[in-house]
């Protein structure tokens with residue numbers, strides 16, 4: 001199963017401003033992302049991304065099939081009014097929760113038309129979740145679309161095969177702004193994963209799209 005992380009960041013490495021604005025990619029780049037979604041079995045985001053962006057995670061800018069939408073949401077906090085839950089009857093949607101989720105919230109989400117998978121006791125066990133995707137669901141391509149905490153978990157577990165980052169010609173600043181990779185971080189650079197630049201694209205908006213292969217430890 002191939003796992004790709006895709007994100008857009010400013011030159012200073014932020015994927016959203018401190019107040020939560022994440023409108024970074026150009027339309028041209030968003031079309032590339034929608035093509036990538038259409039070529040994926042599932043698109044995975046963290047609950048904080050859903051709460052901040054209220055995304056649709058569809059392929060509406062291109063022709064193609066919507067991937068299964070997965071929200072990593074330990075406590076089943078996804079709001080009933082979110083675009084994802086409101087359309088769960090039409091686009092297959094999975095909420096990946098942990099033992100922290102209440103039975104009432106699990107039922108609320110199922111009633112909205114989404115599936116709930118329980119993986120882990122505290123945070124969602126990403127390794128177990130992705131293993132379920134591969135072994136029980138037969139998924140072959142997974143697209144992780146952030147945010148920073150989820151990117152950290154996937155990279156730190158050594159699960160990612162590819163990292164695609166759009167660098168937009170903007171600066172966000174702000175020490176509280178979310179960066180591409182959050183989490184606890186590494187003590188030394190050498191402890192972190194190493195990447196190999198495989199390809200670079202330039203958009204008309206002056207963005208650089210960097211395609212990295214992730215070295216296995």
Ligand SMILES: NC(=O)C1=CN([C@@H]2O[C@H](COP(=O)(O)OP(=O)(O)OC[C@H]3O[C@@H](n4cnc5c(N)ncnc54)[C@H](O)[C@@H]3O)[C@@H](O)[C@H]2O)C=CC1
Nearest residue numbers: 007008015016022046048049123124146147148149150153
């Ligand atoms: N520019 C871009 O390409 C993108 C920007 N964003 C931005 O990122 C921000 C949200 O990112 P973050 O705050 O870092 O949150 P996130 O979206 O990565 O969600 C993290 C949350 O997911 C839950 N979670 C449960 N199990 C987890 C696990 N094993 N690993 C990680 N998370 C787990 C926890 O509640 C955790 O706090 C938003 O402002 C959004 O706009 C998000 C995606 C893409």
Ligand SMILES: Nc1nc(O)c(N)c(N[C@@H]2O[C@H](COP(=O)(O)O)[C@@H](O)[C@H]2O)n1
Nearest residue numbers: 008022023024025053055056057058145
């Ligand atoms: N590639 C990319 N560029 C940006 O500028 C972004 N803000 C994001 N964000 C991700 O896409 C989701 C929004 O998707 P919809 O447009 O609602 O389908 C957002 O939640 C992030 O996961 N990505």
